[in-house]
Amino acid sequence: MTTVSPRDSSINGGVLPDAPVPEIDRSCVSRLAKAVEIADYAAAEEIARDSWFDLALSLRHGVAEALEPIPANELRGRPLLLMMLGMAYNVTPQQRAKGLRYFVAAVFAARSMRGRVRMTDRVLLLASESAAFRVIGRTGLSVRAARSALGALEALPAVERGSIPALPRIYAHLGTSLYYGGRVAEALSCFERGLAESPTQGYPLGFTNVAMLAGIHALAGDVHEAEAYLQSARGEPWTDVQRSWYSGTFYRIAEAIVALERFDTATARAHLDAMRHDRRTIEHWRAISATEALVALVDGRAAAGLVGMDAFAKLRGEEGRRPATVSSLAGVRSLLQLALGSTAAAATVLRSIDRGEAERYAGAARIALARGEHGAALHDSRVAAERACSSRTLAEAAAIEAAATLRVEGSRRRRPAIEHLAELLLSTGMRLPVTMLPPADYAAVCAELTRFGYDELRQELPERPILTFDAPEAVLTEAELTVLDAMRRHPSITSIAGDLRLSVNTVKSHRRNIYRKLQVNTRDAAVAVGLDRQLLISTE
Known part of the structure; x- marks a missing residue:
């Protein structure tokens, strides 16, 4: 058993805890160094193939030093070693440019040797290529490599596929690339396959798959689905180490979101505090930042949530300022601004989201409701519902539409709007969307829930909404x-x-x-x- 330093990092930038991780065999580094020392590069390549993930989790423990003596002419014909060397350089910020050159060299080497590269090696290379492109923000290339790797995996006979080391981890890497590339359905399917490949004996691999499944469903508002995966993740064969380090990031996020849906901020904070990672390198930082902000929002500390998001983004440097990053966090920022009473600031933040996105329309509808513009709120909420890609956005739009409908005296849409909202909340397990309404609207919606036979659902909601709004401000066009x-x-x-x-x-x-x-x-x-x-x- 090996004790791993908190500074250790996977190729995804995840940080391992200072705790025993029995799956890691550090001896592979010394064996790799010995093979290179005696110029047995074929043996070095075999060690890299057989111990790929042990080496990937040992990158700060001499992997680059072991591989550096290999002559350039030998490396050009060994894409596995080129990729491993690129990964080793990538974990050191000042050497990432050098690491990228080796990534590119490995990709070109594999393509030029396509007929001579083993299919199992091709899978490893494509999976690592996908992860590398993902880490540097090239999501399009990352998705393409992930899809190619999945195609190569499907083409392998079952016996050969079973010979690939740590196959569940490969599925986890590919699923993560697909998820961050916006291919959520493909990602979920990939994680399911990785979970199915997890061994039933020995040290359990593949926890990332069940953690990602739980977290993605929770963030999307499919709380009941998330709870089913959480039930599996909480017990054996998984370990507390897995639940706290990089592989468990989305598990902790899922637990926090589920707790928030019950308005239990203490439990949500406890799960976020249980994470062991380096905030400067963890690739899941945006999901962590958004969840932390939501906990602060539900706890009535919107200002703290906004400051926390700003600090996290600043810590990430240029990555925190990228338009894609700003856009991905704009929905939560807008909610925080509304909680602070500024509809103008909330509207300005939303401008960073693409005009066609459902989240932008849902946010605009909520702002219109706060300003007393129920006509605009109705229009934007319906557009958001039509374009929604997640249950959460759909439920938020339904809550706003119900509130706006109740403002229209004598509207025949009152009962259908309330019933639609209630059934959405019951079927998904969400409760937060209805609490993100202005106080008067929240009280009206709660009263109608009781009136139309949803009193049990009403009893699960707090007495007061999460958001409060000052008088509408004059809005600039x-x-x-x-x-x-x-x-x-x-x-x-x-x-x-x-x-x-x-x-x-x-x-x-x-x-x-x-x-x-x-x-x-x-x-x-x-x-x-x-x-x-x-x-x-x-x-x-």
Whole structure:
């Protein structure tokens, strides 16, 4: 049995806990070094093949040093060793560029030797290629490699497939690449296959598969599905180590989300605190950040949640500022801004989400409801429901539609809207979506749940909603926001007009509206208020 340092890292950037992990055989590193020392590169390649994941989990323990003496002309013909060397360099930030060169070299070597590379080696290479591209943010290439690896696996006879080391882990890597590439259904299928390949005897592999299945379902709002996988993950053959280190990240997220659906923030925090990882390198950081923020939101600490998200993003450096990252976290940020009473800031945050996304429409509908614009809330909630790709977004849209419908006196849609919402909540196990309504709307929806025979569901909801809203603020139009942003960059109306290709009179008209709505009298004051309300993004 080997004790692993907390600084150890897998090719996915996950960090292992300071606890015994019996599946890791560190002797493979010394055997690899010995084979290279005597120039037996074929033996080194065989060790890499047979101990692929032991080496991948030992990258900080001399793998690069063991492989570096191999001459370049020998490496060019051994893609497995090239990929392993690239992985070894990738775990050190200052050497990641070098690691990427080896990744690329391994890919080209494997393609040029396509007819001479074993199919089992091809699977390992494609799985590692997929993980490598995923880690550096090239999700399209990552998905393509993952699909190729799955195709290669399916083409293998059962005997050969069974000879691949740690097959459940390969499925876990491929499923993770598909998930982060937006192919959720394919990812779930892949994790199911990985779970099916988990051995029934000896040290259990494949925990990542059951953890990802639980976490993805919980985040998507399929709470009952998540609970079924959690039931499996909580007991044998899985271990506490697996539940706390990198492989258990989505298990802990699932436990936290399920606890939040019961409004149990203490249990949710306990599961998040049980994670053992390096926040600077863990690839699942966005899911962790969003879940932590939701816990703070349900706990009535929206400001703390927003500060925590900002700190996490700052810790990730450039990755935390990427448009895709900002977009993926915008929905939660918008909720936090609403909880702080700023519909304007909440609306501005939503602008980073693609216009066609259901989450953007659901957020816009919630903001419209908070502003008293129930017509717009009805429209946007219905668009969100039509485009929803998850049960959670569908339930949030249904809750907003029900609330907006209740505002329309004599509407015949009252009962159908309430029943649709109630049945969605009961069938999925969610409770949070209905609590994210303005207080008056929440009270009205709860009363109608009781009226139409859903009193048991009503009793599971808290007395007060999670979000509270101040009086509606004056809202800047898209054109006014554009002019306000230009006012920050240009000192005169003429230069603003030139930059935006508008007439001077049009700019003056927009400026008057901006001053009136923000209740200011000068350009500097307007920009200051815009930054304070997060209508503009500070460049400092």
